[in-house]
Amino acid sequence: MDTTKSKSAADEVTEELLPSGMRDSFEIEDVLPSASDFHIDRKFALTLFVIWTGNFLCSVDGTIVSTTMSNIASEFGQSDMVSWIATSYLLTSTAFQPLYGKTSDILGRKTLLLFAQCVFTLGTLLSALATNVETLSIARAVSGMGGAGIYALASIIITDVVPLSKRSIFVGYGTIIGSTAQMLGAPLGGICIVTIGWRWMFLVQVPFLLVCIVLLAWKVEVRVEHIPEGEERFSRENLQRIDIGGIVTLNLAVSSIIFLFAENESSSMAYRVCFSMLLVLSTIGYFLIEKYVAVEKIIDPELVKGQIGVVGFTSGISSLGLYMVLFITPVYLQQVQGVSVTRIGIYTTFFVISTAIGSLVAGYIIRKHDKSDVHTIVGSINTSTVFFAFQTFGFAILTLLVSLVEPETKGLAWRVVYVFGLVLAGFGSGGYNVGTVIFIIGKVGKRVQASANTLCSLIRQLGSVIGVSLSLSSYSRSVAYGLRRFFKGPDEHYVDKLVGDSTFLKDGLPEQYVKDVLHIYKRAIASTFIPSFALIVIGLVVMLFLNRRVTHAHAHQL
Template sequence: MSVPRDFKLDDLKTESPPTDESTHELLGSPSSYSRDSLELDLEQALPPQPLPPFTITREFALTLFVLWFGNFLTSLDGTIVSTTMTNIAADFGQSNMVTWIATSYLLTSTAFQPLYGKTSDILGRKELLLVAQGLFCLGILLSSFALNVQTLSIARAIAGMGGAGIFALSSIVISDVVPLSQRSLFMGYGNIVSSTSQMLGGPVGGLCIVTIGWRMMFLLQVPCLLLCIGILWYKVDIKVEHIPDQADRYSKDNLKRIDIWGIITLNLAVSSIIFLLSANENTTQTYKVIFTLIFVLSSIAYFFVEKYVAVENIIDPELVKGQIGILGFTNGVSAMGLYMVLFMIPLYLQIVQGVNVTKIGFYTMFFVLSTALGSLMSGHIIRKYDKSEAQTMVAGVSSSLKFFILQGVGFLILWLDVYYTKPNSPHWLWRLTLVLSLIISGFGAGGYSVGINIYVIGKAGRRGQASGNTVLSLIKQLGKVLGVSICLAAYTKSLYAQLKDFFTDASNSEFMEHLMKDSNFLRNGLPEEYISQVLIFYRTSICQSFSIPLYLTGFGLVVMFLVDRQIKRELLP
């Protein structure tokens, strides 16, 4: 059915096209969409119009350089620190506090992500990106002068505040300056930049430790970040239609739009849930109760502030309903499964198969490379359907569904490989199968995220795309933390139960305690007659933790299939 050219939004009645009621119960009714989304749907009901040509200017190239170089440095720093933090803590004589270094960055980088999206709609993209890069640079500089693990953790927390903004605003600005039909391709290029830096981080970190030292490793990043800040300050101007002019950005009326109390309460809620998810056997019950209370109270306060106090919500509630909310959930499910696998693979290789720690990076390298290739391939596939925004959005979701299936297939092959391979196996077939599973799952994960982003950006519209990106990023980051926590809990519980049953004799109970505290005791202290059976316990526990991504992916695929069906009915004639 064609729609007249003189049709106006005000003429629209309350009628809605017939849809599958059972599907709407899950995905939400179209009546909950924003006015911007409804206008987009009406435009898509018209015959597809050719999209304007896209040209790359010098200013656009400089903008990309600032975004991608900042992304490169942030990703590189993350993998460098994860590789070297054990050595750094040992230098301070505080090896028992090594988790502080990782947790402090993770905490602030997750908690501060929601701040940048909506606030950049009010104060401007360039201004918030300068703040983010400045905070990250300051955190890196302070890290190089750290006196102990505590001061290093504070410096890493400051760097995390900036790193959150660099990642979030890179995606948002790309969505601002690149038309929807081209975004998938540029997102693919951006993912290649991030993946390359993650791949280089391990070798670079190890090289720095044995040559120039970890302090200089941090210090050398500062000039690169200052170059990035200088180019952004003097050469880049990011203009977005709905952001107020420079003269009006700091007016009283405009500053009132910043949801200060929403930012504070949301940060408290996210921070407390991360503390709870990062808790281990050494965390006291008192701390768990305190952070649970903080989470509950701050969550209640956040919903109260957003409903009755805030002039503009930090996260538009419409963006967590219906299709965008469901796709955000599946994005989190994908991230959970992905990071479960990445977390457990080194344990499996090192403990069960006896692979030297220096060679583990060879296996994970295949995963990183395939993730980058998957995102680039997804971008090229979606780009073929650029005759209209509706076709691009549908292609994004359909592409994500197919790549999600690939991710699930990779997880299944991985589980089968771990389940059927004996510990300390000398055969090459299990190694080849493991690499194949990592390539397939990485390829699927890389392609999946690009398509989801394209649909959310198109559905949210120009005004809502920053908040839409924020929702996706926050759920994905929480999915990573939750995934590792669930996986580790399942692994520890299974291993403890098996070891307890095996070492029933009181004289051998100390073996179980040593194994639970230090896995190196397995090969460097446990009597030889126990090793083969205990290795099977470790393999079984890791295998059980690998089954969780399989269940999650299966559930996510069902949801994605329902979303894909509904979107095709709505957007395609």
């Protein structure tokens, strides 16, 4: 390939794709690091092992409670607080995303990754020692603080050292590991709850995490040209670059959004007013700090503009749908269809495999379009759009099925259709994530990629936590409302028992009420799918328009 011609094309695509305020912020070598200098040696392999092992455990921990949270909450007699077991981890893993991206440009990738792994290990250990839902939720929140860094820095470190033409493969591998771990969390949780117990599903992770910490501290080196080394890294001048005010206010704003979405029927008006005011004040504070105080902004506002902002929006929608399915599917299968916890793992295994295959296929397709940077960028957005369509079709099947199939339906037909929907949704999600990562990195270059990754990871995580908290809280509210309408007079006491203990439906409720209550649960779950499906359809329409614009703009260069 002619190098001069390639760079000319790269300059042209960079000029057109980036917001105007960022076009002079980096050289084209940042967008196209030399592929000829790249090779896999022992140090790089060890670095991959450490970051991918940490990412695997972090991803498993994010979803391992999806099939066990009902059992854990019932064990503590706090089934009405079940959503907090899931959302506490997602809350902090989302809110702390901004801490790591830009800060790692100042203090170094290794320093921040070591901090993140230590915090995550502490939270995992505390989760195993929890005595009620409150302490478990706090421990899960601590895990999320560290998990945010492990998740974000894994992607950033890969893009630091791998050239654009080869990133689709490594991003594909990383996505396979992360996605597979996310999907394995549910079946592993189900197996643990009926064998070694839920406490051990946290404890067994600790030794592996300690090995990662030791290897990272003593054997791994991550050097990036624009990050200061030695004493200069911790000098007063360099530390002043950390946007502490921006981190705090953005953290509060994101947390407020999550708390507002996580409200349930028992939430008071004071709760809503308090977090609404906190959201407004922290948002205003963030913009004032970024405009007048911050030396270096944690998220460059130029990144939000144009196509990067659009891709971030659709990434959030995709993640919302993915996590909504991941956490509602076990509830639907267990509560409505009477599937055992262990057998639920069979369904989610199809989700696991299809997500991994989607990531691998997308990476291979994009790799076939790496003749130049223009081909890679256009190929990645084309691939993302196609895979987003797969996810949309899969979600449509699941939405129709939970709305139409009767509770405790026997036979194989509905199960096959449900698995097919899961496979399409997982395949689409896995491939879409790989395509968007390559598209974003190809646009902004290495010097800005940490901030761009932070932005998209934040939106993606925000989508996931909103998907989980909104679906679970909506489900809980719908169930409580339906039960109160059904049980009146002398039978009213059944409402509190069903709301407080999900196992009471099968173990204590009189037989004559079971069928009607199951229909209440079914309608509640169907009501959570419909708004999420509407958002995913909107996301697909947006992706189709974006794909058309990018492809037509660079058709003459392909």
